[in-house]
Amino acid sequence: MAWRSPEGGRKRREEMVRTQIERRGVRDERVLEAMRRVPREVYVGADDIENAFHDGPLPIGCGQTISQPYIVAYMTEMLAIKPRDRVLEIGTGSGYQTAVLAELAAEVFTIEIVEELARTAETRLREQGYANVRFRTGDGSLGWLEAAPFDAIMVTAAPERTPDGLVAQLADGGRMIAPVGAYDQHLLLATKRGERIERRELIGVRFVPMTGRIREEP
8 A cells, every 4th residue: 555645744743743742741842843844654554644643652563663752752852862963773663763863863873673664664764865864674782883882872662671781882971761671661861971870760651672682681
């Protein structure tokens, strides 16, 4: 089934931002404008186009989901991305969060472990004109060592504990946000300050589990 934009797509995105995101406290205007610009409807399945603007996650195949708009905006705001930042994303998924990051950062490095999702997301993002995104198919829990350090890291699947291997790939002053936990998950914001890591627990969430080598670690 060929992709088609739902009627009034831009207007519906603006309403989504106003009612689901601004009203819940997201204030960073760069993030809000990115959420208005990126056509969320492009990054959902053909059968879910009319649900693209709803306040909830949607399946994207292969047992994965696209996060609800508020969570995408909230996590992005908490990373405080600057125009010159280099960002690592773990879990490309549909490519929607990748596109939002690419609107804000100088470079985005994104890794997806599911090959089918990785191929589809790369096609979508290239069609949308994002030339500042680099793609890798593989184990995101290992990060992208040769491209490190990163100013920000976004993790969109949940490890059971803090992914210290990813934290180690942050630049000084860099931030990482990740859902952490097996059952009771919360967002963790980690900031690197020299040799010290500041950790801050944020809101409760529910993400799919992170797969890869991290699942084998004791």
